[in-house]
Amino acid sequence: MKSETPESSSTMQKNPINSTDNQPYSEKENIGNGISLDKEHKLGVFEKYLALWVALCMGIGILLSQFVPVIGNTLESWQVQDINIPIGICLFFMMYPALLNFQFSEVKKLGKNPLPIILTLVSNWILAPLVAAGLGYLFLRNFDPQLIVAVILLGSSPCTAMVLVWGSLANGNQEQNVINTSINTITLIFLYVPMVKLLTGIQNIEIPWVWLLITVSIFIGIPLILGIVSKQLILKIKDKDWLENKYRPVVGKISMVALLFTLVVLFSINGQTMISNPLELLIVSAPLLIGFVIVVGFNLLITKIFRLKYREAIITTIIGSSSHFEIAIATAIGLYGVGSYAALGTTMGLFWEVPIMLGLVYLGKFLHKKNFWKPKPKIEELEEAKA
Numbered sequence: 001m002k003s004e005t006p007e008s009s010s011t012m013q014k015n016p017i018n019s020t021d022n023q024p025y026s027e028k029e030n031i032g033n034g035i036s037l038d039k040e041h042k043l044g045v046f047e048k049y050l051a052l053w054v055a056l057c058m059g060i061g062i063l064l065s066q067f068v069p070v071i072g073n074t075l076e077s078w079q080v081q082d083i084n085i086p087i088g089i090c091l092f093f094m095m096y097p098a099l100l101n102f103q104f105s106e107v108k109k110l111g112k113n114p115l116p117i118i119l120t121l122v123s124n125w126i127l128a129p130l131v132a133a134g135l136g137y138l139f140l141r142n143f144d145p146q147l148i149v150a151v152i153l154l155g156s157s158p159c160t161a162m163v164l165v166w167g168s169l170a171n172g173n174q175e176q177n178v179i180n181t182s183i184n185t186i187t188l189i190f191l192y193v194p195m196v197k198l199l200t201g202i203q204n205i206e207i208p209w210v211w212l213l214i215t216v217s218i219f220i221g222i223p224l225i226l227g228i229v230s231k232q233l234i235l236k237i238k239d240k241d242w243l244e245n246k247y248r249p250v251v252g253k254i255s256m257v258a259l260l261f262t263l264v265v266l267f268s269i270n271g272q273t274m275i276s277n278p279l280e281l282l283i284v285s286a287p288l289l290i291g292f293v294i295v296v297g298f299n300l301l302i303t304k305i306f307r308l309k310y311r312e313a314i315i316t317t318i319i320g321s322s323s324h325f326e327i328a329i330a331t332a333i334g335l336y337g338v339g340s341y342a343a344l345g346t347t348m349g350l351f352w353e354v355p356i357m358l359g360l361v362y363l364g365k366f367l368h369k370k371n372f373w374k375p376k377p378k379i380e381e382l383e384e385a386k387a
Contacts, residue, residue: 051354057263058351064264065271072268076339084338087265091330093258095219097251099160099185100227113176116303116312120180123299123320124158125191131155131294133199135287145205146336147284149196150345153331155291156195157324158184162357163315166322170361172315180319185224188327192216196331207335215334219327262329266347269339284345285352292356296321303373310373314364322357325350 065072078085132155136148160181167177193216197209234243267274274281299320303313328349332342367373 051351051358053260054263054351054354057260058267058347061264061267061269062271062274064268066275069272072265072271075265076269084265084333087262087333087338090258090262090265091219091326091333092223093251093254094262094326095223095330096227097248097255099220099224100231100248100251113312115306116173116176116308116316117180117183119299119302119306119308120316120320121183121187123295123302123316124184125187125195127298128158128291128295128320128323129156129195129199131291132287133203135291135294137203139283139287141203143280143283144341145203146332146340146342147280147345148203149200149205149207149335150284150328150332150342150349151287151291152196152199153328153342153346154288154323154325154349156192156199157188157328157331159319159322159324160184160188162353163319163322166318166357166361167315169358170314170318170364171311172318172364173311174315176312176315177319180315184319184324188220188324189216189224192220192327211335212331215331216327219330219334259326263347263350266338266343270344273339273341274344280341281344281348284348288349288352289356292321292352296360300367300372308373310364310368313373314368317364318357318360321360323349323353325353 061072075086076084129152132151133148136151136155140147140151163181164174164177167174193209193213196212197207200207231243234247238247296317299317300313303316308316325346328346329343332340332346336342
C-alpha cells in the first residue's frame with residue numbers, strides 16, 4: 001500500500017467527505033449488522049440473497065399457519081400488556097446492532113461539508129414522509145386505515161443500519177455515511193413520533209400517541225442507551241479491534257436471525273389473514289414501490305443539480321431513499337399487535353426494500369460510468385479548496 005505524503009494526508013483531513021479515493025478502507029471492513037465486506041466490496045452468500053431468505057421465512061410462516069396453527073396460536077398468547085414477548089425480544093436484537101453504530105463524535109463533523117447531509121435530511125424528513133402519506137391515501141383510503149399507517153411508518157423512518165452495507169457496496173463515501181446514520185439516530189428520537197402523529201392526524205386516523213411514544217422509547221431509546229454503554233465498557237475492557245471484528249459480527253448475526261425469526265412468527269400468526277385478504281397485501285405494495293421510484297428519482301436529480309461527486313451523491317441517494325424497516329415493524333406491532341394489518345404492511349416494506357436497494361447500488365455504478373454526476377471543473381475545485 002502506498003504511503004501518503006504529508007500534503008496529501010493534510011488534504012484528506014481537511015475535507016474527508018470530499019475524498020475521491022476509491023480504494024476500500026481496509027482489507028476486510030466490518031460495517032455493522034454482522035456483515036463484513038472484503039476489499040472488493042462483496043457480500044457473502046447469506047447477505048447477497050437476503051431477499052430470498054426473507055421470502056422463504058414468510059412462506060414458512062404461512063405454511064405453519066395452515067398446517068400447524070397451534071404454533072402461531074401459542075406464540076401469540078405469550079404477551080404481557082399487549083406486548084408479544086418473543087417478538088419483543090427479536091425486535092430488540094434487530095435494533096441493538098443498528099444503534100450500536102451511533103457515534104456522537106461523527107455528528108461534530110457535519111460542518112466540514114454539510115451540503116450532502118442537508119440534502120439527505122430534506123429527503124428523509126420532508127420528501128419521503130409526504131410522499132408516503134400522499135400515496136398511502138391515494139391507494140389505500142378505501143382499505144383498513146392500518147395499511148396507511150404502515151406506509152407512513154416506513155416513510156417516516158430514515159435508515160441507520162443497512163445503508164452502511166449499500167453504501168460500501170456502491171463504493172460511496174463511508175465517512176459521510178457514518179455521519180448521516182448518526183444524525184438519523186438523533187432525529188429519529190425527536191422527530192419520528194411527531195411526524196407520524198402529524199401525517200396520521202391529517203388523514204383523521206386516530207392512533208394512541210402515548211403508546212406510540214412508549215413504543216419508540218422502548219425500541220429506540222433502550223437499545224441506543226445499551227449500545228452506548230456496552231460500547232464504552234467493551235472499549236475499556238478490550239479494545240476497538242475486538243469491538244469491530246469480534247463483537248459486532250456476533251451481535252449482527254444474531255440480528256439477522258432475529259429478523260428472520262420475527263418474519264416466521266409474524267406470518268405464522270397472520271397467515272390465515274393473508275390468505276383470506278391477498279388484495280390488501282398487493283395494494284399496499286403499490287404506494288411502497290411508487291414511493292421508492294419518486295424518492296430515488298428526486299435524489300438522483302437533486303444530487304446532479306447540486307453537482308455532487310459520485311461518492312457523496314450515491315450515499316445521499318441511498319440514505320435519502322431508504323427506510324428503517326426494523327423500527328417501522330416494531331412500532332406497528334407496538335401500536336396494533338403482532339396480528340395486525342399494520343405489522344403485515346410494514347413487513348412488505350422490508351420485502352421490497354432489500355432488492356430495490358441492491359438495484360440502486362448497481363444503478364448508481366452504471367450512472368457513474370455514464371458520467372451522470374459530472375466532476376466540477378478544475379477552476380471551481382481550486383476556488384473551493386482556497387475557501
